[in-house]
Amino acid sequence: MDGNSSRQVLLRAGLSQMRRHGYNATGVQAIIEQAKLPKGSFYHHFGSKERFGEEVVAAYFEDHLNRVLRRFLDDEALTPRQRLLSYFAHVTTLLKKDGFACGCLIGNLTLEAADTSKRIQQRVSMIFAAWRQAFAGCIAEAQAVGEIGTTVAAHELAEFLLSAWEGAMLRAKADKTSAPLDLFQRLAAERILSP
Amino acid sequence: MDGNSSRQVLLRAGLSQMRRHGYNATGVQAIIEQAKLPKGSFYHHFGSKERFGEEVVAAYFEDHLNRVLRRFLDDEALTPRQRLLSYFAHVTTLLKKDGFACGCLIGNLTLEAADTSKRIQQRVSMIFAAWRQAFAGCIAEAQAVGEIGTTVAAHELAEFLLSAWEGAMLRAKADKTSAPLDLFQRLAAERILSP
Numbered sequence: 243m244d245g246n247s248s249r250q251v252l253l254r255a256g257l258s259q260m261r262r263h264g265y266n267a268t269g270v271q272a273i274i275e276q277a278k279l280p281k282g283s284f285y286h287h288f289g290s291k292e293r294f295g296e297e298v299v300a301a302y303f304e305d306h307l308n309r310v311l312r313r314f315l316d317d318e319a320l321t322p323r324q325r326l327l328s329y330f331a332h333v334t335t336l337l338k339k340d341g342f343a344c345g346c347l348i349g350n351l352t353l354e355a356a357d358t359s360k361r362i363q364q365r366v367s368m369i370f371a372a373w374r375q376a377f378a379g380c381i382a383e384a385q386a387v388g389e390i391g392t393t394v395a396a397h398e399l400a401e402f403l404l405s406a407w408e409g410a411m412l413r414a415k416a417d418k419t420s421a422p423l424d425l426f427q428r429l430a431a432e433r434i435l436s437p
Numbered sequence: 438m439d440g441n442s443s444r445q446v447l448l449r450a451g452l453s454q455m456r457r458h459g460y461n462a463t464g465v466q467a468i469i470e471q472a473k474l475p476k477g478s479f480y481h482h483f484g485s486k487e488r489f490g491e492e493v494v495a496a497y498f499e500d501h502l503n504r505v506l507r508r509f510l511d512d513e514a515l516t517p518r519q520r521l522l523s524y525f526a527h528v529t530t531l532l533k534k535d536g537f538a539c540g541c542l543i544g545n546l547t548l549e550a551a552d553t554s555k556r557i558q559q560r561v562s563m564i565f566a567a568w569r570q571a572f573a574g575c576i577a578e579a580q581a582v583g584e585i586g587t588t589v590a591a592h593e594l595a596e597f598l599l600s601a602w603e604g605a606m607l608r609a610k611a612d613k614t615s616a617p618l619d620l621f622q623r624l625a626a627e628r629i630l631s632p
Contacts, residue, residue, distance in 0.1 A: 264549050266462040343552050352611040353545045354459050357538050366611045394624070402624045405617050409604025416547040416561045422600050429597045433628045
């Protein structure tokens with residue numbers, strides 16, 4: 243296995259462990275066991291569990307951005323407002339299939355590690371900024387064609403939407419039902435992304 | 438120290454540990470060391486770390502309900518809508534003072550333990566239901582006097598508000614700024630709790 247692929251194998255193992263057990267409860271030992279790689283390989287590629295955690299959440303968002311978010315937000319068959327609403331509907335379906343188990347790794351890592359690790363705090367903050375930026379671009383397009391009102395700036399609507407979406411995922415995880423996500427979709431459409 | 442007070446000392450120690458380090462990273466050893474009590478006392482009162490976690494989060498909410506939430510929601514000097522908005526403004530000030538460090542223990546515990554512990558999942562779900570109920574009662578009063586519109590049911594506005602508030606606290610923790618909380622207050626007032 244070359245360096246690049248052992249790095250990927252470790253990141254995939256870390257993602258699967260952290261999604262199931264969280265950041266604090268995931269040990270380096272469990273990661274290297276799942277990856278079937280020596281401990282030296284882990285430290286060679288990442289140096290510390292903290293840097294590894296940063297890389298795992300960055301890779302997780304990159305994957306979500308490319309495979310899910312862009313697929314909806316770049317879909318020219320839909321109007322800009324429809325793109326956002328379709329994205330939320332799609333992710334609700336994914337979370338439902340998963341039994342509201344893992345939820346959002348970015349939110350999870352924020353609550354678990356943003357206070358104990360400055361590196362992880364800065365990384366999740368950057369990730370949220372990129373995510374909000376993607377929403378804001380789409381909202382601005384919708385505002386330009388009159389689908390969404392302009393009394394609140396696109397980046398503010400995007401931030402509120404992102405906060406409320408993270409909160410709805412957290413509530414779904416607590417209640418093990420899609421009700422908070424369904425309600426989010428309805429009120430986001432009627433009250434936030436409204437003309 | 439009698440049984441009742443050693444129980445309280447353990448709960449306080451657990452709260453301080455869990456707020457700082459989270460649930461998974463808090464060991465029974467650290468709790469009994471801070472409480473200066475023997476391990477036997479911990480197991481006598483709580484039986485397991487899981488049941489202890491449940492009791493800690495329940496005591497945390499009880500305290501928040503009595504000392505903060507009720508103080509605002511029962512304040513007859515304010516209109517029902519003002520009560521809700523004053524509550525969010527007050528908690529924003531508290532979170533700012535704390536440097537957005539701990540955030541909300543109920544949200545933190547949900548993301549950390551709702552999948553690995555059925556008991557904790559059910560407990561946080563019950564706590565959120567009580568919290569939403571408190572919001573819904575106040576919203577219904579505001580609807581009755583025409584301060585808030587009635588096109589969306591009080592319990593639905595309450596759930597959306599609670600989700601968005603949890604999300605805003607998470608975002609503030611990620612960015613270490615009050616911006617998401619300030620924006621929440623503004624858009625909650627203009628878009629959710631609007632006439």
